[in-house]
Amino acid sequence: SQQGEEDPQALSIQEGENATMNCSYKTSINNLQWYRQNSGRGLVHLILIRSNEREKDSGRLRVTLDTSKKSSSLLITASRAADTASYFCAGGDWNNDMRFGAGTRLTVKP
Amino acid sequence: NAGVTQTPKFRVLKTGQSMTLLCAQDMNHEYMYWYRQDPGMGLRLIHYSVGEGTTAKGEVPDGYNVSRLKKQNFLLGLESAAPSQTSVYFCASNNRGAQETQYFGPGTRLLVL
Numbered sequence: 001s002q003q004g005e006e007d008p009q010a011l012s013i014q015e016g017e018n019a020t021m022n023c024s025y026k027t028s029i030n031n032l033q034w035y036r037q038n039s040g041r042g043l044v045h046l047i048l049i050r051s052n053e054r055e056k057d058s059g060r061l062r063v064t065l066d067t068s069k070k071s072s073s074l075l076i077t078a079s080r081a082a083d084t085a086s087y088f089c090a091g092g093d094w095n096n097d098m099r100f101g102a103g104t105r106l107t108v109k110p
Numbered sequence: 111n112a113g114v115t116q117t118p119k120f121r122v123l124k125t126g127q128s129m130t131l132l133c134a135q136d137m138n139h140e141y142m143y144w145y146r147q148d149p150g151m152g153l154r155l156i157h158y159s160v161g162e163g164t165t166a167k168g169e170v171p172d173g174y175n176v177s178r179l180k181k182q183n184f185l186l187g188l189e190s191a192a193p194s195q196t197s198v199y200f201c202a203s204n205n206r207g208a209q210e211t212q213y214f215g216p217g218t219r220l221l222v223l
Contacts, residue, residue, distance in 0.1 A: 035214075040217075042200055044214070093208055100153040100154075
C-alpha cells in the first residue's frame with residue numbers, strides 16, 4: 001500500500017504562477033518528505049516536515065502538514081520552467097518504512 | 111563527494127539471466143536502500159540495510175537478493191531475471207532510516223527481454 005498519495009496526478013501552469021500539490025497518507029507518521037524527480041534522474045530531497053510541525057518554508061517552497069486529516073500540501077511560488085518535474089511525497093514512520101506516492105507531474109510553461 | 115553512485119546505468123538482460131547492481135556511497139551512511147520505480151508509479155522498497163552485514167526485506171523483495179559486506183556498498187542481485195523485473199532501480203542512503211532525508215543515486219535502467 002502507498003503511504004503517500006499525491007493529487008493531482010498532473011498539473012500544468014504558466015511560468016510565474018503558483019503550483020499546489022496535495023498528499024494524503026494512511027497511517028501515523030514521524031515525518032512527511034517531499035522529493036523532486038527530473039525526467040530520467042534520481043529523486044532530490046526538497047523538504048522534510050515532522051509530525052509536530054504544521055508549516056515549513058524553504059525558499060520558494062512551503063509545506064503544510066495536517067496530521068488530523070493525514071494530509072500535506074506543497075506550494076511552489078513564482079514557478080519557473082526549471083520547476084518542471086515530478087513531485088513525490090513520502091511518509092516516514094518509526095520502523096524504517098517510507099512509502100512513496102505515485103507523484104504529481106508538474107509542467108511549467110514558459 | 112560523489113554521493114550515491116550506481117553501476118551500471120543501463121542493462122539489457124534475457125529472461126533467466128542473472129546480474130548484480132552495485133550501489134556505493136561515500137557519506138559514511140549506516141542505512142542503504144534499494145527501490146524500484148515502474149512507469150506512473152512511485153518508488154517501492156525492495157530491500158534495505160541498517161548497517162554493514164545486515165539486510166532486511168522491504169515491500170517487494172521477491173526475486174531479489176542483497177548483500178552489504180562493506181558499509182559503503184549495497185549490492186542488489188537478480189538470480190533469474192523475469193520481464194516483470196523491467197524497471198528503473200534506485201539506491202538511496204541515510205543515517206536515520208525513515209526519520210531522515212534519503213539521498214538517491216541516479217538510477218539503473220533494466221530491461222528484461
